[in-house]
Amino acid sequence: MSLGKIIDKKNNDLSKRIDKQKVPEHIAIIMDGNGRWATKKGLPRTYGHRKGVDVLKEIIKVSKKLGCKTLTVYAFSTENWTRPKKEVDFLINLFSEVLRKEIEDIHEESTKIKFIGDLGPFPENLKKIISSSESLTRNNNEFLLNVCVNYGGRQEIVKVAKQLALKCSSGEINPNEVNEELFNSELLIQGIKDPELLIRTSGEKRISNFLLWQLAYSEIYISEVLWPDFNEFEFLKAIIDYQSRDRRFGGIESLPKESFEDSQYFS
Ligand code: FPP
Numbered sequence: 001m002s003l004g005k006i007i008d009k010k011n012n013d014l015s016k017r018i019d020k021q022k023v024p025e026h027i028a029i030i031m032d033g034n035g036r037w038a039t040k041k042g043l044p045r046t047y048g049h050r051k052g053v054d055v056l057k058e059i060i061k062v063s064k065k066l067g068c069k070t071l072t073v074y075a076f077s078t079e080n081w082t083r084p085k086k087e088v089d090f091l092i093n094l095f096s097e098v099l100r101k102e103i104e105d106i107h108e109e110s111t112k113i114k115f116i117g118d119l120g121p122f123p124e125n126l127k128k129i130i131s132s133s134e135s136l137t138r139n140n141n142e143f144l145l146n147v148c149v150n151y152g153g154r155q156e157i158v159k160v161a162k163q164l165a166l167k168c169s170s171g172e173i174n175p176n177e178v179n180e181e182l183f184n185s186e187l188l189i190q191g192i193k194d195p196e197l198l199i200r201t202s203g204e205k206r207i208s209n210f211l212l213w214q215l216a217y218s219e220i221y222i223s224e225v226l227w228p229d230f231n232e233f234e235f236l237k238a239i240i241d242y243q244s245r246d247r248r249f250g251g252i253e254s255l256p257k258e259s260f261e262d263s264q265y266f267s
Helices: 034-040 045-066 078-082 085-108 124-137 153-169 180-184 232-243 257-261
Strands: 026-030 070-077 111-116 143-151 197-200 219-222
Touching: 034 045, 045 070, 045 085, 045 143, 045 232, 070 078, 070 085, 078 085, 078 143, 085 111, 085 124, 085 143, 111 124, 143 153, 153 180, 197 232, 219 232
Parallel strands: 026 070, 026 197, 070 143, 111 143, 197 219
Antiparallel strands: none
8 A cells, every 4th residue: 555645835745755664663642632622623622532533543544554563542541530520431432432433444454452551440331342342353463553541651660560579579580580571571562562653742742651661762753733633744744753863772873983983082
């Protein structure tokens, strides 16, 4: 499947600037700005969340076209419970409604859907539909959609620490064996590489307790656009920006040797 033409203000086709070999395999997204988008239009905040679902569907489609393999989206944080009950209830109903309506298509497109977070406090009907959606799509391997709900990065890290402490105290492992690999094996997201790119919309420059462990070396792209206005064009801009970055992971591999040796510290 090829990308169609995506023309910017200077009449450049953005799709031509994408290097298909360098598309992130895993992209994490903080879909922010739904409420502000609706309020700006004089609409209830819930309209923003509804529009946000359409945008997510579009971004999944584009991700697949680009060859990205996994999207992990922040749909409901552990802090979101502090919102007015009406909005929390709306979001919970929206998750069920979207799953009911979309799960057949999700499955037909060979997408696997996983919900990441503590599902405990959610109503039984949502838990049921989450569980049936996850089992239906369990063996799909074209694309993975991780939906983080009642998720908090710190909570996840504490949970892993507790789990490892229990294993140490029962003698199953020795405290000296605790390392990054073992820590990784207890995380909620398993078997996939960490996101190479985090996109946050609405201009906010925070991680907001999202994937604190997994984002250690991710490139961060802040889009000024509110999530309901985010689209293929804005997404491609994020990927192009990512592709222009020099990912060194704390090293200096991409620094030309001469410039290192010529630097004032070696003269
Ligand atoms: C942040 O905007 C957005 C959310 C808290 C909810 C996002 C949820 C969806 C788009 C639904 C996804 C559904 C499924 C089934 C995957 P905000 O309300 O914090 O906006 P604000 O910062 O303008 O107030």
